[in-house]
Amino acid sequence: MENEKKLEQFQGKIDANIKIEPKDWMPEKYRQTLIRQISQHAHSEIIGMQPEGNWLTRAPSLRAKKILMAKIQDEAGHGLYLYCAAETLGVKREQFLEWLHEGKAKYSSVFNYPTLTWADMGAVGWLVDGAAIVNQVSLQGTSYGPYARAMVKICMEESFHQRQGFEIMVELAKGTKEQKQMAQDALNRWWWPSIMMFGPHDSESAHSNQSLKWKIKRASNDELRQSYIDKTIEQGHHLGLTFPDPNLKFNETTKHYDYSPIDWDEFWNVVKGNGAGNKLRLKHHIKAHEDGKWVREAAKSYSKKMNLSKKIA
Amino acid sequence: MSSDDQGILWEVFIQVKAGRPYKHIGSLHAYDKEMAMKSARDLYTRRNEGNGIWIVKAEDIISSEASDGEAFFDPSNDKVYRHPTFYKIPDGVKHI
């Protein structure tokens, strides 16, 4: 009875667009959904450093090198904001990392694809970040305060990411024949994975309805996907490149672009761990974590010693 | 449970410009206060957002409980006389 009343009050706050804060009462399922979603989001930022880090030492100009380095650093920062937001729900960062390493927590599958050429730095920035931004802009209105605040900060910082990606595509598209080919090849490889980033269709999505009702999510997978496709196609036309989908066509009735059916077999295959990078990305993260263990122990032990000596003195 | 240790959780407050109030900007992990301060600088002022930084251990923050929120905050709801717009000032009187 008590719980039902609390639940009603809780929904009332959500409906009135009042943010939920860490110490407020919340349904256990709301907490669990947030823990899963925010940490997954954080892991994605952190794992997402790797495919771009892959080209950091090979960036072909000083300018490109600086920008890429700052961008990967931002991703580390965004992961950090999100881990901290997730921690307000009562789970420590140690635990999140453990779940990631044990394979219990997921990250966005798109980062399991390899970055094969420099043009991938363009395509990842333009398409993958472009898709992520559509999602993040919508999440600025999420109902959980710490998550919403992290999103506002992330969106402010992300705005340069997509631009840097698009700029690389522009440079390549107007460059030599080989460069243009490189750009087209990257678009071919990243287009479908970027579309799949929005997750399964609304009809297939396990968590969608409740998340929308609680305003954890503010728009459905398909709505976000459509808005991403609509704006990206216009941008692609400026590049003079072709999207790898013969059925991409503006629909006068819906005022949106139609697209081919998505290859969900591939999507689930990558989610389940059969992508080119799944093992690699996780192994890289685990190795860094294990290599750093003695450093963390040293820092902790030093801090204890310092506190002790202060108390004596 | 994990034996790993990611350090202490700290809350970070940034003053954007001299004279402005310090505002909470986010959190971070660090093992000691020097590291916390430097990480705050590297993390939260890398776009030149900061003039001053405060850091405090998250565990040292005393926060009002959500459950007693009503008893705690409602009594000041009706004290409109604390707000300047409560007062009627004759037209033409300036700088008050």
Place this chain on the structure above:
Amino acid sequence: MKNELIDYCLRLGDSSLILSHRIAEYCSKAPILEEDLAITNVGLDLLGQAENFLTYAAELKGDTTADLLTFKRREGDFRCLHLVQTPNTDFAFILARQFLMDCYHQILFSKLISSEDETILGISKKAIKEVNYHLDRSNDWIKRLGLGTTESNERLQNAVNDLWMYTDELFIDNSTDIAMNKNKIAPLSSNLKSDWLEMVESALKFSEIKIPQEIRYSLRYGKDGFHTEYLGFILAEMQHLPLLYPDATW
């Protein structure tokens, strides 16, 4: 004199460039996320310094750019110190290398801010602020590792032992140093040594790290265009795209 000035700018620019490259390699591998961000800031500062010095070198040379100097120059024309070429091993090594360079940069730039060359003076004024912070940060870590645990102390000691021989080069004067000093553009490298030693020794001793024996391990150095075997691989990676697509701009 102009050639020596170019040579000197290349030394400063290339050393920061290659150290920044080593930091870039470490990206996403730090012991804690906060440290990943922090060390990247150092890498970005160094890259900025490299760009400034290489831009000046390019201006003096004429008919080239900082990018061309970075991506189309041959190994023998690089002037980076051996110390920055050493490959990353563990965090103690990366950190110790950084600390030794930070001390060197701090002492060097604090002299270069009174250089009679306007451009070097300008670049150094910006750089000294960055370097002071780098040193503050790496100095903290020297303490944490030196006084942390037995393992961290051992690892730091090993790193310092391995790196020590490369510090020799920092204080050897070649003809460029002599010309720079004569024209009041830069101090003699040998003049930096006692300050550097004092700074490094006091930090290491405080952190219970022993100072290794001085060894002169080479008579030919990076600043003279003779490099470690590591540099070739760094350049092969760094220059790969511009060399593979010579007609392309990026």
